[in-house]
Amino acid sequence: MLDFLELAGFQVDERTARRIQQAAHELLDRQFIHAGDRGGMKHWEVLTSPRHERIFAAFFEMCGRKFVKNERERWVGVVPDLEAIALPNMLLGQTIVALVLALVYQEHLNDGEVESGAIVHTDTAQVFERLAYVLGRERMKPAELHDQLQEFKRRGIVAFGERDDETEAIELYIRPVVKYLVSEDAAAALRKFAGDAERGLDAAEDEVAGGDHPDTATGEEAATDGTEAA
Structure with a gap:
């Protein structure tokens, strides 16, 4: 120097x-x-x-x-500086966690759930749930997620709070610098994917709740065989 x-x-x-x-x-x-x-x-x-x-x-x-x-x-x-060098590669696990952290951050931001310093307060349980939901199944174990979050903590991207003795979830503070970890295109693609998946799940739940199952037919439908509905 x-x-x-x-x-x-x-x-x-x-x-x-x-x-x-x-x-x-x-x-x-x-x-x-x-x-x-x-x-x-x-x-x-x-x-x-x-x-x-x-x-x-x-x-x-x-x-x-x-x-x-x-x-x-x-x-x-x-x-x-992307005009001088390419975006450095991250390991697959780091990339996935970075994308999910950015997704969780943006969702809280959209809902106005931010604290002083534009920090989002969540916990490791919510991040793990979002991670499993986006991936379609739990491809990453909780211990692996914790290890990845420890590295992001070291880099100043997240901070830890208290641990819940009952659920073992740890408070997590996601800082606004998370947006620098992933490209906007990648973050937007993940937000769209998560939104599409959530809408698909809601539609499936509405279909079940709407009574499409034969055992839950409405009185009007039951009366189509010529008998009067009770």
């Missing part, structure tokens, strides 16, 4: 250069940093300093990344 600063013409003292280097390393490792997370404030202050913004923008541009931040929601991050 010191060599980069010198080559780029940024003049800072050694102590400041070390803080910049530590913050840049932490952000590259985690992808997103929130001021309210443990240990996040010291990096947040460096990363959002007006004096250093040009340094981070230039450094991450060199790495094929864009430096993004939201001071109102108090987070900073680095995302791929």
Whole structure:
């Protein structure tokens, strides 16, 4: 980092250069940093300093990344610059969980169920249920989902809350940065798929409830054989 600063013409003292280097390393490792997370404030202050913004923008541009931040929601991050590099591949399990997290986030957002900082409050049980529903069957075990969520927590995308001793579900806070994990086309396709599947399930339930089963025929239908309905 010191060599980069010198080559780029940024003049800072050694102590400041070390803080910049530590913050840049932490952000590259985690992808997103929130001021309210443990240990996040010291990096947040460096990363959002007006004096250093040009340094981070230039450094991450060199790495094929864009430096993004939201001071109102108090987070900073680095995302791929798709004009310079392709969207990095994720493992299949990570991709599926990322898509479902984005779906759950958008559904809550559409219903106005967001908390301060545009955070969605849900739990692991709801995410697992949505995951199983979208996939058609439970292809991912709860333990595997938990492992994936731990990685998203490390990257600053979700945060955990309390565990319910009875259901063992854990409170989950999905942060707005989840939208940076998947392309809009992929997220839109999953939302359409989930919506179509839900409408199909509702139609099937309505058909059963509507009395199409022979045992639930209406009095008018029963009277078509020439006998009077009771």
